[in-house]
Amino acid sequence: xxxxxxxxxxxxxxxxxxxxxxxxxxxxxxxxxxxxxxxxxxxxxxxxxxxxxxxxxxxxxxxxxxxxxxxxxxxxxxxxxxxxxxxxxxxxxxxxxxxxxxxxxxxxxxxxxxxxxxxxxxxxxxxxxxxxxxxxxxxxxxxxxxxxxxxxxxxxxxxxxxxxxxxxxxxxxxxxxxxxxxxxxxxxxxxxxxxxxxxxxxxxxxxxxxxxxxxxxxxxxxxxxxxxxxxxxxxxxxxxxxxxxxxxxxxxxxxxxxxxxxxxxxxxxxxxxxxxxxxxxxxxxxxxxxxxxxxxxxxxxxxxxxxxxxxxxxxxxxxxxxxxxxxxxxxxxxxxxxxxxxxxxxxxxxxxxxxxxxxxxxxxxxxxxxxxxxxxxxxxxxxxxxxxxxxxxxxxxxxxxxxxxxxxxxxxxxxxxxxxxxxxxxxxxxxxxxxxxxxxxxxxxxxxxxxxxxxxxxxxxxxxxxxxxxxxxxxxxxxxxxxxxxxxxxxxxxxxxxxxxxxxxxxxxxxx
Numbered sequence: 479x480x481x482x483x484x485x486x487x488x489x490x491x492x493x494x495x496x497x498x499x500x501x502x503x504x505x506x507x508x509x510x511x512x513x514x515x516x517x518x519x520x521x522x523x524x525x526x527x528x529x530x531x532x533x534x535x536x537x538x539x540x541x542x543x544x545x546x547x548x549x550x551x552x553x554x555x556x557x558x559x560x561x562x563x564x565x566x567x568x569x570x571x572x573x574x575x576x577x578x579x580x581x582x583x584x585x586x587x588x589x590x591x592x593x594x595x596x597x598x599x600x601x602x603x604x605x606x607x608x609x610x611x612x613x614x615x616x617x618x619x620x621x622x623x624x625x626x627x628x629x630x631x632x633x634x635x636x637x638x639x640x641x642x643x644x645x646x647x648x649x650x651x652x653x654x655x656x657x658x659x660x661x662x663x664x665x666x667x668x669x670x671x672x673x674x675x676x677x678x679x680x681x682x683x684x685x686x687x688x689x690x691x692x693x694x695x696x697x698x699x700x701x702x703x704x705x706x707x708x709x710x711x712x713x714x715x716x717x718x719x720x721x722x723x724x725x726x727x728x729x730x731x732x733x734x735x736x737x738x739x740x741x742x743x744x745x746x747x748x749x750x751x752x753x754x755x756x757x758x759x760x761x762x763x764x765x766x767x768x769x770x771x772x773x774x775x776x777x778x779x780x781x782x783x784x785x786x787x788x789x790x791x792x793x794x795x796x797x798x799x800x801x802x803x804x805x806x807x808x809x810x811x812x813x814x815x816x817x818x819x820x821x822x823x824x825x826x827x828x829x830x831x832x833x834x835x836x837x838x839x840x841x842x843x844x845x846x847x848x849x850x851x852x853x854x855x856x857x858x859x860x861x862x863x864x865x866x867x868x869x870x871x872x873x874x875x876x877x878x879x880x881x882x883x884x885x886x887x888x889x890x891x892x893x894x895x896x897x898x899x900x901x902x903x904x905x906x907x908x909x910x911x912x913x914x915x916x917x918x919x920x921x922x923x924x925x926x927x928x929x930x931x932x933x934x935x936x937x938x939x940x941x942x943x944x945x946x947x948x949x950x951x952x953x954x955x956x957x958x959x960x961x962x963x964x965x966x967x968x969x970x971x972x973x974x975x976x977x978x979x980x981x982x983x984x985x986x987x988x989x990x
Contacts, residue, residue: 518546518583522715523597525627527551527560527586529567529685529792529861530645530678531603536575537689539584541719548585548593560586568860568887571686594634599712601676602627602656603645608796617803619649619796628656631671632663639670641708645678647737647793649800653698653730672708674699675730677737682791683858695725698733738804741797742817747782748789749823755785755981756830765981766963785981787934787961788828788866790855795821795864828866831980832873835959838978839930844878847953849928851921852935852962853885853893860887866961867934868900874932875910882916884924886937890917922948930957936964949973 522538524531527549539547551557559566561580565573576584587593594600604623609615624646631642642660644653653673660671675698680688695716699709713725728736755765765785773780789795798817805814836843855865862868871881875897883893894911901907918924921940925931925948933940941964949956958970960979967977 516546517544519544520598521546521548521596522599522601523547523590523593524549524601524603524645525551525590525631526601526603526605526646527553527556527566528603528605529682530680531601532560532565532567533569533572533680533685533689534603534645534678535601536572536579536584537686538715539579539582540575541690542715543579543583545715546583546585547579548587548597550587550590550593552588554588557586557588568858569685570683570858575686590630591634594631595636597640599641599643599715600631601643601645606646606648606796608799614803617799617806619647619800619803621648621652621655624648624652624656625659628659629663632660632667632669635664635669635671636667637669639672641674641711642671643674643676643712644734645676647677647741647797647800648675648734650731650734650738650804652734653700657700672700672704673730674705674708674712675733676712677733679737679740682861683856690719692720692724695720696728696733696736697725698728698730701729738797738801741793742801742820744782745789745794745798745824746817746820748784748786748794749820749827751783751785752788752827752980753823755827758785758981759983762983764983768981785963786827786866786936787831787870787980788824790864790866791861792863795824825869828869829873831866831959831961832870834978835874835930835932835957836877838959838976839957842878843874843929845880846878846929847880847882847927848874849921849924849931850881850883851885851924851931851933851940852937853883853888854935857935857937860889860892862888862892862896865896865934868896870932870934870961871915872897872900872907872911875914876904876907878910878914880914880916882918882924882926882928884918884921885935886939893917922951926951927953928956929953930959932959933962933964936962940964945970945975946973949975 522535522545524535531549535547535549538545549560556566565576602624604627606619606621606624609618609620642656644656653675657671657673660673664671677696679692697709697712699705709727713727716725751765751769754768757763758765758768769783769785772778773783798821802814802818805817835848839846850867850871853865853867854860854862875881894915897911897915898908901911921943929952956975958965958975958977960967960977963980965979967979967982970977
């Protein structure tokens with residue numbers, strides 16, 4: 479991915495109050511005139527039109543009609559998609575909000591210079607993937623897009639005072655590095671920057687609901703007059719629809735670490751209940767009953783205690799690896815090992831599921847058709863980043879299975895690309911992907927003549943399918959492997975399926 483002199487910021491009734499150092503700078507008449515001319519009280523720019531930037535800016539534009547919101551992305555195809563009737567990402571409620579504000583106070587562009595110069599607040603919402611090469615590879619976050627964005631901002635903004643907001647998930651103290659880059663690159667221009675941390679806490683599939691009614695909004699700032707003023711300016715934006723008591727302000731480092739910690743704790747709960755699911759299968763206990771019993775304890779609560787084939791998505795694994803790298807960098811070996819075990823348990827759960835399929839189907843899946851229900855990492859999204867479907871599908875393909883895959887939101891091109899990337903040059907596996915993978919347009923089509931079904935995404939439609947009709951068109955004995963606990967196991971056994979469900983004992987001889 480990738481001025482003007484002192485600017486008067488109007489966010490609702492709040493006015494930016496410059497420090498004594500800044501008062502020596504004159505107010506830019508051109509900026510003030512421009513504000514009055516187009517009717518916008520202030521302007522926001524977001525760099526990055528992805529899963530975070532696009533929905534976040536759409537909601538800000540929706541809730542702040544007097545604020546001009548521009549989203550910049552280098553990918554012209556992505557920009558065009560945001561300007562079309564088919565958005566580049568799927569989120570319930572997103573299309574409706576975008577259509578209400580697009581062209582009014584929400585705009586998408588692949589040209590950044592003018593947008594950066596006129597913006598009062600610039601959000602950075604670019605990708606921070608895990609490094610695949612060099613120091614920290616496999617764990618540390620790759621900050622090349624963050625740094626290049628900072629340099630682009632400094633180059634475009636020639637004067638004035640800008641608020642730059644970290645929206646991307648970043649390592650602790652990244653805001654300091656970002657401020658140094660901005661300051662170093664703008665020494666000759668005199669432009670001033672204040673950096674805030676404002677991490678996102680969105681769950682894909684409920685992102686719009688999370689934005690409209692957040693549990694909290696977290697803003698971290700430097701503990702200086704300039705930093706607190708910038709923080710207050712951003713607070714006033716959120717106060718348009720978020721109660722003041724839900725807006726938390728901290729220093730920058732606490733904000734950055736809070737984001738990593740939140741995702742680490744959520745992933746830890748999933749890995750914990752998945753570990754218990756293995757015990758349940760071995761002993762005859764039911765993981766859903768265990769989760770319900772312990773979840774009634776008010777100290778524990780019921781959320782994120784749903785056993786499954788494993789967690790996925792863009793944040794959990796990446797953020798835990800980032801936290802692990804931070805621990806090791808600080809010499810906290812035992813702490814790093816502890817958090818890394820969360821990922822190891824997730825990998826174990828995926829591996830255990832695919833091995834169970836092979837073992838249950840008489841220790842061989844060679845030449846057998848297995849219908850894969852779901853490829854996205856969770857329901858109500860087309861996102862496949864770190865989806866459990868990739869390691870499970872590749873393990874089955876590598877063992878000789880023929881896969882017929884159905885997902886209502888994931889394209890065939892995306893599935894193939896993800897599987898091939900994970901194959902990492904394994905020629906045998908790549909050949910299997912090309913020859914033995916077929917994408918179908920419905921669950922019924924995927925299951926036709928299949929020896930087994932494996933549910934890897936908890937799409938609601940998989941709960942209401944006519945499984946009796948599905949069973950009749952399958953090869954017998956017909957197996958069902960529920961990796962998301964979405965089916966009625968007793969009802970499917972009654973139909974004739976041989977059923978395995980995560981966290982529930984499997985006798986191995988029912989309907990065989």
